[in-house]
Amino acid sequence: xxxxxxxxxxxxxIISALLLGLFAISGTAxxxxxxxxxxxxxxxxxxxTIVKSLHALIxxxxxxxxxxxxxxxxxxxxxxxxxxxINVYRARMKNQPVAxxxxxxxxEGYSGNIDLLVAIQVDGTLAGVRVVRHRETPGLGDGIDIxxxxxxxxxxxxxxxxxxxxxxxxxxxxxAFDQMTGATITPRAIIxxxxxxxxxxxxxxxxxxxxxAIKAKTKDKT
Amino acid sequence: xxxYQQTIRDGMWNNNVAFVQLLGLCPLLAVSNTVINxxxxxxxxxxxxxxxxxxxxMIRNIVRPEIRIPVFVLIIASVVTAIELAMxxxxxxxxxxxxxxxxxxxxxxSIIARAEAFASRNNVGLSFIDGLFMGLGFTAVLVLLxxxxxxxxxxxxxxQAHLMFGEGARGMTIVLFEDYKGFLLxxxxxxxxxxxxxxxxxxxxxxxxAVENKTSAIHNQATAIS
Numbered sequence: 338x339x340x341x342x343x344x345x346x347x348x349x350x351i352i353s354a355l356l357l358g359l360f361a362i363s364g365t366a367x368x369x370x371x372x373x374x375x376x377x378x379x380x381x382x383x384x385x386t387i388v389k390s391l392h393a394l395i396x397x398x399x400x401x402x403x404x405x406x407x408x409x410x411x412x413x414x415x416x417x418x419x420x421x422x423i424n425v426y427r428a429r430m431k432n433q434p435v436a437x438x439x440x441x442x443x444x445e446g447y448s449g450n451i452d453l454l455v456a457i458q459v460d461g462t463l464a465g466v467r468v469v470r471h472r473e474t475p476g477l478g479d480g481i482d483i484x485x486x487x488x489x490x491x492x493x494x495x496x497x498x499x500x501x502x503x504x505x506x507x508x509x510x511x512x513a514f515d516q517m518t519g520a521t522i523t524p525r526a527i528i529x530x531x532x533x534x535x536x537x538x539x540x541x542x543x544x545x546x547x548x549x550a551i552k553a554k555t556k557d558k559t
Numbered sequence: 560x561x562x563y564q565q566t567i568r569d570g571m572w573n574n575n576v577a578f579v580q581l582l583g584l585c586p587l588l589a590v591s592n593t594v595i596n597x598x599x600x601x602x603x604x605x606x607x608x609x610x611x612x613x614x615x616x617m618i619r620n621i622v623r624p625e626i627r628i629p630v631f632v633l634i635i636a637s638v639v640t641a642i643e644l645a646m647x648x649x650x651x652x653x654x655x656x657x658x659x660x661x662x663x664x665x666x667x668x669s670i671i672a673r674a675e676a677f678a679s680r681n682n683v684g685l686s687f688i689d690g691l692f693m694g695l696g697f698t699a700v701l702v703l704l705x706x707x708x709x710x711x712x713x714x715x716x717x718x719q720a721h722l723m724f725g726e727g728a729r730g731m732t733i734v735l736f737e738d739y740k741g742f743l744l745x746x747x748x749x750x751x752x753x754x755x756x757x758x759x760x761x762x763x764x765x766x767x768x769a770v771e772n773k774t775s776a777i778h779n780q781a782t783a784i785s
Contacts (some may be wrong), residue, residue: 353626360618360630364637371641375648382651475592476712477745 345446355518360380391426393463393483395458398426400435409548416537418442418530419450425545434459434546440469443530447522448472451481455534461542462499466492466531478523497535497554505532563688577700577755578762582669585606586660587701588751597705598692598698599653600660603642605694607664608673610638612690615678622679628659628770639665653722669697700758707754714739 345535384405391404406407407429417423419442428435436458443451451471451530456464466489480486491514506512507524538545576582583604589602614634622630629673643661646654664670673693678686709711714736720728744750 349623353623356621356623357629357633358634360622364633367637368640368644371644375644378648379644379651386651386655388710474743476741477748548614 371397373480385401390454390467390469391428391456393467395428395436396456400425400430402429404428404438407550409545409551411545412543413537414522415441416441416533416540418444418533427546427550429546436464437545438536439534439538441530441534441537443526445522445526445529446471446473447478447520447526451523453527453530453531453534455531457535457538459542459546460496461535461539462496463492463531463535465490466527473523477519478517480517481523481527484515488515488517489527492531497532497539505529510521562662562685566685566688567692570689570694571696571699575700575762576669577697578759580669580672582672583667583697583753586663586667587697587704588748588755589749590657590660591701591704591708592712593709593719593756594702594705595653595719595723596656597651597701598653599657599723600664601694601698601701603646603657603661604664604667604670605691606642606669607635607638608694608697609687610642610688610690611635611670611674612678612686613683614638614681615674616681616686619679621688628671628675629681631671631679635670635674635726636642636665650723671684694729701757703758704751704754707758708745708750710735710752711742712744713741731768 344362379547395404396447405425406429409425409427411417411425412420412422414420417439418503423442426438426440428438436456438454438456441455443453449472451467451473454467454469455465457465466485468489471479473479473481480488483489501511504511504513505528507514507516507521507528509521510525511517512528514524514528570576572578574580577584577587586600586604589595611631611634615631618630639662642664643654646661650654673689677689681689706716709718714734716733716735718732720731724731745754
């Protein structure tokens with residue numbers, strides 16, 4: 338290969354690389370611009386989604402604090418399902434605790450984790466439970482979703498003593514909760530997870546309401 | 560026939576991305592469980608195809624052949640990221656349902672295939688039309704499959720229309736069968752494969768009939784002349 342030939346190859350390489358670099362910069366510019374224009378709206382949407390799902394459980398008239406901001410993160414794999422920080426939202430009225438909403442999870446779903454919002458009133462009774470994310474079989478296990486059936490409303494007003502400890506299972510297993518046609522594993526997983534979340538609340542009630550809210554809130558699963 | 564009409568016919572029928580090229584089947588099969596999901600992903604893909612086709616066509620004379628694939632990939636990835644952010648901002652709930660399939664548009668092979676096979680060789684206008692109708696052809700198949708699966712699986716059509724058209728669209732849902740227990744097979748992945756297979760078979764039957772009619776017409780003409 339002659340010297341001028343090698344020079345030509347190097348020259349072409351540099352031109353191609355510069356051209357590619359130019360496109361990389363333009364591409365990044367498009368993304369950066371869109372990111373900047375949508376940033377606020379996306380944050381607002383995420384906040385809106387969380388507040389909406391919390392308000393499905395806690396009546397907005399029953400608290401006067403900012404649910405989205407009054408949040409702490411706790412960790413307890415044995416009772417909250419996963420070895421990750423779990424968000425706990427606190428509802429208060431005139432600085433008195435009203436309820437805690439725990440974003441716990443069940444690792445025992447038929448297909449991956451089932452993420453829950455468990456709202457517990459200060460006296461330990463359930464204000465309600467919602468499934469926020471699941472991958473259960475459509476048409477069978479997805480009856481846990483409020484969009485598909487009212488099964489999940491069966492938890493309203495329940496507590497660790499109502500029904501008693503042994504009755505925290507589906508009727509087929511001798512418990513107090515309705516079963517779901519075609520799904521056995523899914524309702525069992527949820528009943529168990531809700532019960533464990535109630536247990537966690539009972540054990541940590543004071544800490545849950547007294548820990549100051551975290552300032553820099555990390556992204557969560559809801 | 561002008562080449563614009565030809566491009567439109569190719570996109571919608573003769574060279575349909577999903578029916579004939581069989582490209583982009585992963586999102587097609589995964590997101591066609593309801594009409595609204597199908598429509599959401601179809602339109603996002605169409606938007607991507609139009610944008611990338613136009614950009615690729617505009618720069619087709621600047622880009623050197625040896626770096627064209629990396630450049631196309633860069634353009635596609637940037638456009639899809641921008642669309643993903645925009646959907647997150649304006650169609651938040653639909654975005655959450657479609658989830659991973661929006662960023663996965665980057666890897667939808669029909670997009671780089673159109674950039675390479677069409678947009679890098681044709682002018683901007685034609686590339687725009689190609690992107691638009693290839694996308695709409697893909698959307699049409701998605702929606703058709705979505706309607707089949709949702710209708711059979713849940714007994715409804717257009718459920719959760721509010722995710723796309725706002726709260727006023729809640730009434731758009733059509734209930735086909737009252738008190739329907741659901742047909743699981745249609746909603747699960749095998750339903751997508753079976754449905755797509757049936758649709759492709761149907762297209763082939765229609766094409767075959769059309770060819771037979773044409774040849775018999777020519778045949779009749781020939782006998783009439785002789």
